Amino acid sequence: MxxxxxxxxxxxxxxxxNAGTGVPLYRHLYFQVLMAIALGVAIGFLFPDVGMALKPLGDGFVKLVKMIVAPVIFLTVVTGIAGLQELGGLGRLATKTLGYFFVVSTFALIVGLVVANLAQPGAGMNIDPASLDANSVSQFARDAHDRTIVGFLTEIIPTTLLSSQVDGNILQALLVAILVGISASVVGERAAPVMRLLQSASSIVYQLVHMLMRAAPVGALGAIGFTIGKYGISALVNLAGLVALFYVTSALFILLVLGAIARLSGFSVLKLIAYLQQEIVLVLGTASSEAALPSLMEKLERAGCRRSIVGVVIPLGYSFNLDGTNIYMTLAALFVAQACNVDLTLGQQLLLLGVAMISSKGAAGVTGAGFVTLAATLSIVPGIPVTGLALILGVDRFMSECRSVTNFIGNAVATIVLARWEGGLDAARLKSALAGGxxxxxxxxxxxxxxxxxxxxxxxxxx
Structure with missing residues (x-):
């Protein structure tokens, strides 16, 4: 830059x-979003019907941001790859990225499994699966049944070159962008006019991102107002132990596991969180990590990560590096088993771990994906009743915020780590950015x- x-x-x-002084607090977007969240909670609690009526505001904002995700990915990846000196580095980056995701995601699953065995959050509930409302989770079970590995892989290939931009599928947009970027790199100088056009288009698209972000407080107000209005604080109180355990586990994972990875890579995860506070608050308010994807890509590039690395790691991470979702899956699965008095052997728990590792891939960072993925896992693992999902349906929405934030931070850490591994990190710019300078x-x-x-x-x- x-x-x-x-x-x-x-x-x-x-x-x-430009003024020589700090910007007033009320003008910071993260402060506005926090105030909107507080207002949404108050409206949803005091006037539930009004809170539920605010749902279109949250849905509309998320749709606005998703509208711009595919163009951001396409422009970032194409211009980044076209500028690579050697294309061999792209394959090396993809291999390292997927390897990193596999190791960290597996560790997140193990963390959820260990915490559930130690804390026993569902013990003593003595729930009869036959007494649960199967209809409440039937749609999630059907959605889970339709999810297959082959189907997921074939969906990565778009129908046409342009349909990836129209449908908004992250991996489709990434695939097309990589192919176009490689083609532009091979063509060389003849592609220069097109590259200059795409560079100019990038400025326009990122300016559009900044414009859309100004509506974040409205989106957060609608999303949180609907959640509190529909599910109520009482739903949270009934299973507060499980929700609190999940939040504490996720926080410890971020501070200890991701913190250790960050420290070994020469930066502080706490400083990274402070640098991304605006995006984290947005994710918390909308329960969708995808709402902050364009802004995350731009901020990481500003902080010294090479554009081509950001463009590959972030889109892949949003489908394959879901630390929060992985912790949730094993923790929630064992909670259901314990609540229904199902004793899982070590072999069954290892099977759960393996199935969760596979089924979690491709769960996009949008609201509700974690619950569908959990349903897919339970439908395969014998012994755990899928109907037991009805126990946590009422509080799943309260846990989705934590899932999304953990996923978001995990992908930010992964990008910086992989940029350093690939020699694509400007340490001076990263240090300055994380220091708030x-x-x-x-x-x-x-x-x-x-x-x-x-x-x-x-x-x-x-x-």
Missing amino acids: QLGDPHLDDELGRRGF PLLPAGASPDLEPAQIEPVTRMAVTQ
């Missing part, structure tokens, strides 16, 4: 460098004195 880049100008302006141009020293930084920021703002 060069001085005078509109993305850098916008970031500097938001940080208050100005976003430095590539190759700049992170140890510049304030007198040296000030002219840089002034020049960027006045371009």
